[in-house]
Amino acid sequence: MNHRLLCHALLLGGVASGTMAAAAEPQLALTVYSSARPGGIPAEWYRPLPGTGTPAASALPGFALVRMDRDLELPRGRSRQQFSDVAALIDPTTVQFRSLTDPAGTRVLEQDFQFDLVGMQKLLSRYVDQAILVERADGERTTELRGTLLSAHDGLVLRGADGQVHALNQWSGLRFGELPGGLITRPTLAWEVQAAKAGTHRSRVTYQTGGITWWADYNLVFSEGADANSGFVDLGAWVSLLNQSGTGYDNARLKLVAGDVNRIQPEMPLPMRRKTLEVVTMAAADGFTEQAFFEYHLYTLGRPATLPNNSTKQIELFEATPRVPARKRLVYAGAAGYGQGGEPLLERDYAPAANTRVEVWLSFRNDRASGLGLPLPAGRVRVAQLDRADGSLEFIGEDALEHTPKDEDVRVRLGTAFDVVGERRQTDFQLNTRGRVMEEAFEIRVRNHKEQAVAVVVREELYRWSRWQVIERSQPFAQQDARRIEFPLQVPADGEAVVTYRVRYTW
Numbered sequence: 001m002n003h004r005l006l007c008h009a010l011l012l013g014g015v016a017s018g019t020m021a022a023a024a025e026p027q028l029a030l031t032v033y034s035s036a037r038p039g040g041i042p043a044e045w046y047r048p049l050p051g052t053g054t055p056a057a058s059a060l061p062g063f064a065l066v067r068m069d070r071d072l073e074l075p076r077g078r079s080r081q082q083f084s085d086v087a088a089l090i091d092p093t094t095v096q097f098r099s100l101t102d103p104a105g106t107r108v109l110e111q112d113f114q115f116d117l118v119g120m121q122k123l124l125s126r127y128v129d130q131a132i133l134v135e136r137a138d139g140e141r142t143t144e145l146r147g148t149l150l151s152a153h154d155g156l157v158l159r160g161a162d163g164q165v166h167a168l169n170q171w172s173g174l175r176f177g178e179l180p181g182g183l184i185t186r187p188t189l190a191w192e193v194q195a196a197k198a199g200t201h202r203s204r205v206t207y208q209t210g211g212i213t214w215w216a217d218y219n220l221v222f223s224e225g226a227d228a229n230s231g232f233v234d235l236g237a238w239v240s241l242l243n244q245s246g247t248g249y250d251n252a253r254l255k256l257v258a259g260d261v262n263r264i265q266p267e268m269p270l271p272m273r274r275k276t277l278e279v280v281t282m283a284a285a286d287g288f289t290e291q292a293f294f295e296y297h298l299y300t301l302g303r304p305a306t307l308p309n310n311s312t313k314q315i316e317l318f319e320a321t322p323r324v325p326a327r328k329r330l331v332y333a334g335a336a337g338y339g340q341g342g343e344p345l346l347e348r349d350y351a352p353a354a355n356t357r358v359e360v361w362l363s364f365r366n367d368r369a370s371g372l373g374l375p376l377p378a379g380r381v382r383v384a385q386l387d388r389a390d391g392s393l394e395f396i397g398e399d400a401l402e403h404t405p406k407d408e409d410v411r412v413r414l415g416t417a418f419d420v421v422g423e424r425r426q427t428d429f430q431l432n433t434r435g436r437v438m439e440e441a442f443e444i445r446v447r448n449h450k451e452q453a454v455a456v457v458v459r460e461e462l463y464r465w466s467r468w469q470v471i472e473r474s475q476p477f478a479q480q481d482a483r484r485i486e487f488p489l490q491v492p493a494d495g496e497a498v499v500t501y502r503v504r505y506t507w
Helices: 120-126
Strands: 005-007 027-034 062-074 077-083 090-099 106-114 131-138 141-151 156-160 165-168 173-176 188-195 199-209 212-224 230-243 249-258 288-293 296-301 305-307 311-332 357-366 379-387 392-401 408-432 437-448 454-461 468-473 478-481 484-491 495-506
Touching: 027 212, 062 077, 090 106, 090 188, 131 156, 141 165, 188 199, 212 311, 212 392, 288 311, 305 311, 311 408, 379 408, 408 454, 437 454, 437 484, 454 495, 484 495
Parallel strands: 005 173, 027 249, 212 379, 311 454
Antiparallel strands: 027 062, 062 199, 062 212, 077 188, 090 199, 106 188, 131 141, 131 173, 141 156, 156 165, 212 230, 230 311, 249 296, 249 305, 288 296, 311 357, 357 408, 379 392, 392 408, 408 437, 437 495, 454 484, 468 495, 478 484
């Protein structure tokens, strides 16, 4: 069915009853907050949902604080003012209106958010028992049928001027006399304003809206160094913004907040106390600058940005940083994922079946000595490596990065090594329940099928109980936390290396 709505009064009715002649250019500012898990926005959310034309806006993990400044002509006394260029997913309880010209003499008596938007079915329902004109196409010929609309359910039921009733399943166009009262074309904010002074008022409207979020995307290019375990990364960083809030933002001053902001407070902006500001220029003069703000980090774009509705925009977060020292790390965790319970684990065969996978990690230091030293907001890290055979970049893995302060390590899990495998087996188990003592021994083998030696970290979880002591070991280890130890291991080319140890548990 081809429905073409022809409503001559649709735009003539308008939505603004208040005078809105602007004497100065309106200004728009947008602060975007995100709780997006790095890499957690499915690609299909970037577009309307199939078959609906509707984006998944309500599910986006983020929100924005919108601030609009514009000039309004306010009469002395009470008047009604309306704004129609607002987000469809606005939280109306967060709306604030105030006059910057005369804040003491201007106050809001009432405010409304109107969202009864015009649509085909809604317009038809309002015209039941009223006259409409229906156009029907028959080849190249168009006929018109004028009458009273009796029903708009499962087609149209129309009573013509001659009294005959027509049931229509197809039509090419409809004409209505005017836009019924109460219907609007866009979501609208309305205020009853009491002004002590007549004239031009610079006015500010602020509100929160959903359907908008941001995250960081990091692109790393890894180059091998002098040995198999060292190298460099070239790091580029971008901000990705997804706007499905129901309106676009033209030439807005853009700020991004990195950190976990509690939204219990109903008032915006949040009552944040400014700490000592350390402002870091992250890109060119008109790019992002970063500063500490309360317990968060604030990224401010030095130039206006335009975010159309239902769009994704990417902006460079900071200039690409070349040759950041990095290390490739192979980790074998044969019993990863087993945790300690509320009592000692005494079953002999509790030891899990060991996996053989050796994980590949890439790490670098986020400090000034490495060319960085910037707070890195959470995002997705994609890593590529140059194929020297043809000079192309090939994807080698990706991972999620949590908010990372300066002077901390960045660790990226790339995948599983192909030519290095591990094997873990329990070699002894002894239990003395009367003496409350348990001993367990393991042998861990790592085999390297490469033509060069590799360094592997053997990570062991001491999962049976919290009180433990390693009483025998084939080589030194480092304790990482209350129940994790690591053995550094050198595995020769096309060979293997073995780690053995015995641990005693008491309770």
